[in-house]
Amino acid sequence: MFPDPADPERRIGFEIDLAHALAAELSRALGREIEARFAQGQWDKLPDLLKTGRIDLVLNGYEWTPERAQDMAATLPYYVYELQLLARADAQGADAGWAWLDAPERKAVGVLGGSAAERYLAEHHPDVELVSYDGNTNSMGDVVKGRLDATLQDLPIALFFRDDFPELEFVGPPVEPGRYVIFVRREERALCAALDRAILALRERGELRAIYERYGLWTRAQEDPRYLSLPAVETGPEPGGLGAVRAFLARNVPTLVESAGMTVLLAMLSFPLAIALGILVALGRLYGPRPVSAALAVYVEVLRGTPLMLQLFVIFYVLPSAGIRLDAFAAAILGLAINYSAYEAEIYRAGIVAVPVGQMEAALSLGMSKALALRRVVLPQAVRIVLPAVTNDFIALFKDTSVCSVITVVELTKRYNIAAMTRPAEVLPLAALAATLYLAMSYPLSILSSRLERRLRP
């Protein structure tokens, strides 16, 4: 589903039509008025929203998986999707179909994080570089821009956006049929059964087909009986107690720790840049000619007054249309450095102003140029003054690296999201584990900061 281009407040899409049809069917069966209401939520967080009770069902291209089936109650499939590979029409060798993916040069393929497409590629094409996105259109756009070689999408999405991305072409036949189901809270067995009956009734009467045809989504797979029911969930004896904890840790600690390394790398590379840039901006504001200092004041206000996430979006998705193409890692470093340079500039400006004027005068009186006096006399003292504030900012930046997940950088928060998507039942222990890792990294910085503060107090 997607906003109606004619009225962005209104949503249209086959699942909206389906929701209304289901509500009508439920009303008829139960003899009371039932209405489908749309609720906005981040796609990969819909199961969490469901559990909090803010929504009652998830009907949004969620495929049935054994892990989800253990965590939530699933209805019968309402749609059988397949996965479609898309590449630029001019891509070399793409006419070879799926074999193209396994050609010697490594291919970068965009997928929706935690989706069946991601799992399929990891399993069948392990040499492909997976790039994980929060939505569908950004990865299609990145294929057009050349940042990705291809993207693997659910067929209905590939069909729906066909006209928006004329540069893209279907590669090979669709693969790996799967079931879109509706998820409800595990304890809502009655609701689940009522929805099952409604889905069967709609299919019986041809209403499902009518809806799908209206959107050009009807495929032969919709009639394949193998996919119209749910597979049995193997409820093998789960290792209990200590064994379960050990299995959980073995599954998650190595990947989370590895992504924590990316978090550290992002912080370590962007912060020195932010400081260097910040000092230049502070000096420009204090000592530059009027136009320069005015322009820098605007720089600071714009960067402080707009969200980091938006700045990252602009650098990653908008700059390429101006010919500046950065990979996700470089864009993340640049975005963090520029955003934090505004804060560092203000801190350093305050620090420089806090150094007594007499220091500059004494340095000038010894024959120093203003630049030399700044470098040898004023800045070293300003650094001492601002050190605690700067350490504090480093901790803040450290946590802000999590925002980089929106531009496909897989750091700690993103890895947590992916793991939680795959095994929704483990959300709580996963969140605890990720939080522990963040704390383990930032707490030493905190201690360092307060120690510096104590030592530098006059």
Next chain:
Amino acid sequence: MIRVRELRKRHGAQEVLRGITLDVHPGDVAAIIGPSGGGKSTFLRCLNGLERFDSGTVEIHGTTLRAGLERSLEARLQREIRSRVGMVFQQFHLFPHRSVLENVTEAPIHVARRPPEEAHTRALELLERVGLSAKAHSRPGVLSGGEQQRVAIARALAMDPEVILFDEPTSALDPRMTGEVLSVLSDLARDGLTLVVVTHAMAFARLAANRVHVFHEGRVVESGPPEQVFTEPRSAATRAFLELTG
């Protein structure tokens, strides 16, 4: 050595310097005295370009500063003058992040580009001269006010200036520390250095200076050898000032 002609400066509506004309000759020890607010410190700061002025000229050893110079030329002339003219401040302004020795070697190494070894040897000699060689590796923060001011004098001397300007060098000090600093000043005067000293220490002006200039409301109201200015003041303003200071 120093020739100042018709120097004028305003701070907004207030005219701080109203046409100062004054000469300092090589080897002179010039004391500038007078009531507060008379323009003494402002005048001194105009001599090495720490303050801009509105009209008139300051000529030091053939380099002339005037009002309205183009910025980069002005900066060059100022640096030329400052490398030959030392300055000592009321509040010392030592660099707190460097040791006493580094304070003294800072300009010789980084401005005059002398070899560090040579600068160190010379700095230790100068600290010896002001009686502080034992504190060479201390931070300025642990020194007494008098000691800090003596370090500041050594720091100025390290650039081998032809003139040193002193801006009320003892005003922030208690009487005992004032004595320490004034004895260093007298010592420099005996060695033939040219000094311009804005001071409230009348005893110093009387004993160590060979010229005394009395500033009052932005003008030089009286100039002369100390024995004449202190015993037979010609101007009413001088008489009133001397009566007040006893």
